[in-house]
Amino acid sequence: MEKDDQIKIDDRFSNKVGVEYDLLPLALPFYDALQNEIASVIQKKFTNDPIVLVELGCGTGLTTIKLVDALPRARVTAVDVEAIMLEQAKKNKKLESVAFVLSDLLAYLKKLPDASVDAIASGYCIHNMPPEYRRAAFLEMGRVLKPGGVISNGDKIVPDDILKYWELFRDELSGLRAFRNTKHPELEGEWIEHYFIDDRLRFTELEQKDLMAVAGCGNVNFSNRWMTTTVCSGIKKSV
Ligand SMILES: C[S@@+](CC[C@H](N)C(=O)[O-])C[C@H]1O[C@@H](n2cnc3c(N)ncnc32)[C@H](O)[C@@H]1O
DSSP, X not given: OOGGXXXXXXXXXXXXXXXXXXXXXXXXXXXXXXXXXXXXXXXXXXXXXXXXXXXXXXXXXXXXXHHHHHOTTOEEEEEESOHHHHHHHHTOGGGTTOEEEESOHHHHHHHSOTTOEEEEEEESOGGGSOHHHHHHHXXXXXXXXXXXXXXXXXXXXXXXXXXXXXXXXXXXXXXXXXXXXXXXXXXXXXXXXXXXXHHHTOOBHHHHHHHHHHTTEEEEEEEEEETTXXXXXXXXXXX
């Protein structure tokens, strides 16, 4: 990207989109199913084990709640770079057992020891970053995961078929009309702008498969697709 064309990635949720983030499920009716699936992938592997679980980009806690419910014995650390989002999560009584960390996720991962984490979960976070950052993040995820550990990434990971993708992207934009009947009709425009930046940072299935390999993960699986969103999981191979 040219310097003047650079996308400011570190404050994509510091505006109205972040303050009113919990209204997004109005435009994405599958939101709850997506969050359940992110947690379910990890639960299937570890059932009720007392695992070490790191969540990247927890935002207001919509993914975190599902993780805590599905894995009641897990030790959960949830990381987010945006104070506006994290403060909303911290106020949630259901999340009292969670350790919240205000940090860039890559900086946080870099501080963790090798093979110290059983599972990494992330919801709608990684697509917000440029490809080189995504690669660095998956490299670190692979380093901190124990062999047999799981990555569960529910995200805007778009089909490789460009025509299919544009069809889904158009449907997703239409969904933003749902904000017209709320107290915040201006969110339609804010989210349209956000979606077009997502498009410029486009995260494809092909790239996600490659990043699972970068993390040293096999058994790569895409479970479900809801418009441009899917859940991709992988299991860290033993060396
Ligand atoms: C779309 S929200 C998703 C929140 C929640 N996981 C969900 O699915 O509802 C994405 C979150 O990722 C956070 N984020 C973006 N870039 C980040 C980074 N580099 N490090 C940590 N968090 C980041 C944002 O602040 C935001 O709260």
